[in-house]
Amino acid sequence: MTRTDTLADVLDAAGLAGRGGAAFSTATKVRAARASHAELIVNACDGEIGAAKDGWVVEHHLSELVHGATLLAAGRRRGVLFAAHRGSRTAQLLSAAGLDVLEAPPRYVSSEESALVSLAGGGLARPMTKRVPVVTGGRDSRGARIRPTLVLNAETVWRVAQIAERGAAWFRSYGTPTEPGPRLVSVSGYVATPGVLETQAGVPIRSLLDAAGGRHPGAPAVLVGGLGGAFLSPDEAGRLQWSRESLATVGAAVGPGVLTVLDPWTCPLDVVGQLLRYAAGESAGQCGPCMFGLPAVAREWDDVVLRPSRAGEDRVRRRVELLPDRGACRFPDGVGRFTASALRVFGAHLSLHAGGACGYPSRRSESRAAVG
Amino acid sequence: MNEALWYASRAAGIASIVLLTAVVVLGTVVAGRRRPHDDSATVAAATHRWLSLATLAFIGAHVATAVGETYVSIDLVSAVVPFTSSYATLWVGLGTLAVDLLVAVTVTSLLRHRIAERTWRAVHWATYALWGFAVVHGVALGTAAEPLLRWTTALCGVVGLGAVLWRVNVTTHDRERRRAVAQQEWS
Numbered sequence: 371m372t373r374t375d376t377l378a379d380v381l382d383a384a385g386l387a388g389r390g391g392a393a394f395s396t397a398t399k400v401r402a403a404r405a406s407h408a409e410l411i412v413n414a415c416d417g418e419i420g421a422a423k424d425g426w427v428v429e430h431h432l433s434e435l436v437h438g439a440t441l442l443a444a445g446r447r448r449g450v451l452f453a454a455h456r457g458s459r460t461a462q463l464l465s466a467a468g469l470d471v472l473e474a475p476p477r478y479v480s481s482e483e484s485a486l487v488s489l490a491g492g493g494l495a496r497p498m499t500k501r502v503p504v505v506t507g508g509r510d511s512r513g514a515r516i517r518p519t520l521v522l523n524a525e526t527v528w529r530v531a532q533i534a535e536r537g538a539a540w541f542r543s544y545g546t547p548t549e550p551g552p553r554l555v556s557v558s559g560y561v562a563t564p565g566v567l568e569t570q571a572g573v574p575i576r577s578l579l580d581a582a583g584g585r586h587p588g589a590p591a592v593l594v595g596g597l598g599g600a601f602l603s604p605d606e607a608g609r610l611q612w613s614r615e616s617l618a619t620v621g622a623a624v625g626p627g628v629l630t631v632l633d634p635w636t637c638p639l640d641v642v643g644q645l646l647r648y649a650a651g652e653s654a655g656q657c658g659p660c661m662f663g664l665p666a667v668a669r670e671w672d673d674v675v676l677r678p679s680r681a682g683e684d685r686v687r688r689r690v691e692l693l694p695d696r697g698a699c700r701f702p703d704g705v706g707r708f709t710a711s712a713l714r715v716f717g718a719h720l721s722l723h724a725g726g727a728c729g730y731p732s733r734r735s736e737s738r739a740a741v742g
Numbered sequence: 743m744n745e746a747l748w749y750a751s752r753a754a755g756i757a758s759i760v761l762l763t764a765v766v767v768l769g770t771v772v773a774g775r776r777r778p779h780d781d782s783a784t785v786a787a788a789t790h791r792w793l794s795l796a797t798l799a800f801i802g803a804h805v806a807t808a809v810g811e812t813y814v815s816i817d818l819v820s821a822v823v824p825f826t827s828s829y830a831t832l833w834v835g836l837g838t839l840a841v842d843l844l845v846a847v848t849v850t851s852l853l854r855h856r857i858a859e860r861t862w863r864a865v866h867w868a869t870y871a872l873w874g875f876a877v878v879h880g881v882a883l884g885t886a887a888e889p890l891l892r893w894t895t896a897l898c899g900v901v902g903l904g905a906v907l908w909r910v911n912v913t914t915h916d917r918e919r920r921r922a923v924a925q926q927e928w929s
Contacts, residue, residue: 475927494928513860655923662919 377441377534378404384538385550386530390483390523391418391598391626393549393614396530400442402505403520410443410450411490414460414524415474416556417481419596419645420630423554424524425460426566428452431528432467438531442520452524453486478597478652482699483521485654491517496654497699511698523626525554545571549614549624557582559631560589571613571624575602578612578629588634590730591715595625597649598704600711601638621711637730639675639719642712646671649705657697663689664702667709678724683713747811754804756891759880761797763898765790766873770909791851798848805841830883837879843872873902 382397390413402408412435414424427435439450449470454461456473464471472490474480480495484504489495498516502508507518522530529551533541544552549571555578558564562583569578575592579585585592585607592607594600600622602610610616617623632638646668653660667689674682686709693706713720722728768790771777778786809821816834820827824842825835850857850865877899884892 475929477926477928480928489929494924496928509858513858653923654928655920658916661923 377444377530380533380538381530384533384541386526386533386541387549388523389423389525389529389553389627391595393624396522396526399503399505399520399522402503403442403518406506406518407446408505408507408518408520409446409490410439411472411486411519411521412439412450412452412524412527413481413483413486413521414452414454414464415481415486416455416458416460417478418598418626418628419478420556420558420593420628421596421626422556422558423566423627424454425458425463426554426556427524427528428454428460428463432463434531434535435524435528436467436469438527438529438534441534442522442527442530451490453481453489455481477654478649479654479699479701482701484516484699486521487516487519490519496656497697497701499698525627546613553624553627555612555627555629557629557631559593559629560586560633561631569612573612575610575612575629576608579607579631582629585631586634589631590634590638590719591632593630593632594622594628595704596628596630597645597708598700599623599625599628600707601715603715621707621714635731637719637728638712638716639723642709642716643668643672643675646705646709649701649708653701657702659693659696660702663693664705667693667705671709671712674720675723678720683717683720686713744811744813747807748813751804751807751811752885752888752891754800754807755880756894758797758800758804759876759895759898761793761800762873762876763902765794765797766869766902767905768793769869770905774909774912794848794851798844801841801844833879833882836875837883840872840875840879843868843875847872870906877902 378397378400381400382395386396387393388396388399403410414428416422416424439452443450451472452464452469453472453474454464455476457476461471461473472486474486474489474495477495479485479497480489482497484498484500485495487504488498488510498504499511500508504516505518505520507516510516529541532552541552542550544550552568552570555567555569556565557567557578561579564582567578567581569581579592589604591601591603594602594617600617600620602620602622606620610620612624614624632641646664650665650668653664655661667686670682670686670689674686690706690709693702695703697703719728768786772783772787772790777783805821808816809818814829816827816829820834821838822842824839825831827834827838846865847869850862854862877895880895881892881899884895
């Protein structure tokens with residue numbers, strides 16, 4: 371048995387799942403990478419809005435991160451690439467440590483797995499259609515061979531080093547049986563002390579917000595998972611737990627571990643509108659549901675906020691249903707989920723708009739600033 | 743007999759260029775950005791394919807009769823290897839080159855399901871070149887005594903060129919948006 375196979379077995383025993391958002395079994399990916407002699411890219415882009423944990427790992431646990439990457443890349447000829455947004459502090463820290471940095475443009479979809487592989491292969495940082503998992507290679511839509519590449523989130527790689535060092539039992543002493551292990555959560559927006567928290571699955575979301583100094587009492591909602599995530603009403607944020615099952619009851623997911631408390635003084639419908647316009651501008655212009663669907667959703671959202679009506683809401687809902695499972699990446703799926711949850715949580719507030727009463731002091735704010 | 747072969751070769755040649763032009767025009771239609779998306783798409787694609795096979799028959803007849811007749815000496819070698827004919831080396835050679843390319847295009851199309859899409863596509867682009875060679879070949883060797891033949895070929899050239907220009911210049915909402923996004927920072 372080779373060293374990496376042993377590593378995969380330990381990861382299996384630990385039950386480590388990817389921390390980039392998809393929560394896929396890391397052991398399975400590592401085995402596939404071994405079988406196809408895949409290269410390694412450590413994704414430290416923090417591509418989701420409000421995400422900061424990859425940068426936190428680089429800043430505070432760089433030697434363990436590099437150790438994890440070395441374990442995963444054992445026996446491979448080529449160096450490991452560390453991906454970070456160009457010009458970011460994370461990229462500077464990685465460069466300063468003498469690591470091979472893959473500088474991705476600071477675009478939402480550019481830190482997606484296959485976009486990084488495309489960039490590493492000399493192409494553009496745009497997602498590729500995946501007929502087979504990127505870890506096994508395959509061919510792109512033009513028929514060119516894709517180099518098999520294992521892309522793992524920085525936190526995942528850090529956990530690999532920890533598990534190799536301390537064992538699977540240590541890892542499983544955190545979290546729940548279905549979601550074991552310590553995990554990071556980035557808390558941003560209207561809390562007293564935004565930052566990255568070390569936590570585990572199963573804890574109350576309220577405790578996470580409290581650990582960040584507590585959310586502002588007037589915050590209209592908490593966003594879980596950024597632009598690819600979902601909103602929680604203040605009540606839900608108060609009673610739900612940080613776990614897959616608990617969040618699934620309201621259509622949300624742990625995702626890349628991001629909590630954002632919304633601005634108490636800005637109409638949340640405007641915040642959603644700003645984020646949707648941002649999303650429409652972030653399309654890589656490759657797939658119909660994304661390049662045309664997202665601008666359409668943003669437009670229809672603005673329409674329904676300006677002139678609230680049941681028909682307008684239904685139009686947004688129908689549009690959102692057309693987005694999933696049709697793109698090269700999950701960007702349109704995520705924005706669809708985000709929009710549907712906005713309708714769910716802010717539906718009542720939309721009715722107030724219909725009566726001409728919003729109640730928030732500010733109906734306008736700058737893009738992205740509203741969610742930190 | 744020899745005279746019959748000569749006329750047959752002329753006739754097959756002119757039929758070939760007309761059919762080949764029709765195939766190229768249909769090709770620009772089915773491959774173009776504003777291609778049909780309803781039932782007519784199926785009709786256009788099928789006509790493109792089957793008409794191309796019909797064209798092969800006429801080109802085969804044109805080559806066979808050109809080799810067979812003895813007014814001018816074109817042997818089997820120069821029917822396959824370009825620019826080896828002692829008669830009108832350049833113009834006959836262009837025709838031979840066109841046929842060779844056409845063989846490559848046909849073979850890759852028949853094997854399309856077994857080869858990479860981009861290999862097929864790369865070879866298929868050669869159609870524009872071979873069509874151009876064929877038109878020049880036809881105009882240059884068109885019998886002077888019968889201007890109708892030469893004019894027909896020239897007309898084919900104009901029609902085909904128009905189709906190519908249409909393909910190059912046609913634009914759609916989709917294409918414009920892709921182009922605009924691709925100009926943003928992506929690397």
